[in-house]
Every structure is written in structure tokens, then in C-alpha cells.
Amino acid sequence: MLENEFEYYLKNQKELVKKYNGMFLIIKDCEIAGAYKTKQEAYDTATSKYQLGTFLIQHCLPGAESHTQTFHSRVILSV
DSSP: OOHHHHHHHHHHHHHHHHHHTTOEEEEETTEEEEEESSHHHHHHHHHHHSOTTSOEEEEOOSSGGGTOOOOOOOOOOOO
């Protein structure tokens, strides 16, 4: 659904970080539609202009930490 927007971010991450480091980007149709200091500001702006599911909000930071999450569990699996 938003694979193209995410791929755009990944492909251009280094250049985007140079310009927008620490900001929340609205990516729509593989273009930067806005850059905001807070996630809430980006969300409010995007939802006022675009239909949900048609844009990506991405925190613009260097490295994979900005676009990956690790979840830890206390569950112990036994065979």
C-alpha cells in the first residue's frame, strides 16, 4: 500500500537526513509533502489534506533505528 513511499524514504534517507534531520516527514506519491517538528503536527496536517492510507509519516533520522522496531518478550518457548 505505502511500499513505494517507504522505498523512496530508504533510497533517499541520507540526503533527507541532511536536510530534515529529526523532523517528521509526510511522504505522498514519493515526494516530501511536508516536514514537521512533531509527529502530531505532521499527522494533523496530513489528515487535513489527504485521505488516510495515502501518505506515510516517517521520522527522519540516520540509520535503521528510525524505521525498524524490536520487541522483546518474556515468553519462554519449550519444545
